[in-house]
Amino acid sequence: MGVLVFIFFIQIAYVTLSTIRLIVMMKGNAKLASLVSFVEIFIYMLGLATVLDNIDAWYNLVTYCLGFALGVYTGSIIEEKLAMGYVTVQVITRKEDSDMPQQLRNAGFGVTSWVGEGLSGERLVLMVLTKRRRQKALVEKVKEIDSQAFVVSSEPKTFIGGFWLRRVQ
Template sequence: MILLFIFVINIAYVTISTVRLILMMKGYRTVASAVSFAEVFVYISGLSVVLDHMDSILNVIVYCLGFAIGVYTGSLVEEKLAMGYVTVQVITRQETSDMPNQLRDAGFGVTSWYGEGLTGQRLVLSVLTKRNRQKELVEHVHGIDPHAFIVSMEPKTFVGGFWVRRTQ
């Protein structure tokens, strides 16, 4: 029973820790502070049990395994939360493509321009969207041009423009 407790409490601790870190990075300071209370409570509870049962190497191994699984589950939780925004840059060889309008019709804000690639002109699109719609956006782009080059970045700050007016 102790092994199961050590395992589960460490998964919970590391998962909460990961979520707290993401909240801080996304600027949710108040929520991150509240989550940190739970994080430390879970950590102290688990660590006190482990320290009381250090007589067995199996307890330490289970603690380490719980930590590793916690990192994994924390990343899954963060992926499901999909907080914040991404900027997706799309480069397509289809210079005459109607991709900007098709993406706009799907609810994405698009800025486009022409750029020069190694072998000629390219249509370049910059799309700002919520992270939870990133996969949908990539699927739309691949449906229009399966060979499009796609790069995504997480903006820290954005001011002005069409998108900011829509999010306020």
């Protein structure tokens, strides 16, 4: 029973670290990703060696697979909680005379806005750059102001200049 528990939890730890390493690497922090990868592969080798030493029991392999699956789930939850990096949120509203840009600025968001043209007329377009952990608050504020607004978000890898450059540095 002790081997099963060890295999299960070592696999959860390995896959969770693997997920975190990948995210850290994608965010451009190669040094931290390298450090995490050292621990990750050490844990992986411990788990694999244990399974191979006990390969005669099919339930050890099943436990290894279950630990992997739960590790994926755990890693995704941790990634969501970390909410590393920034998002660019584009908001399109039908209210051309809307004070949404000012309301969002008052809530601490940096907003650039312009008038665009949609299928049935002019639209107010807003671009907002914010930390990922504030994305939910931003979307809730937009919905509060205009429940019909169209919202799209993406993750920028690089940005130079502007309002955010001073705040990020």
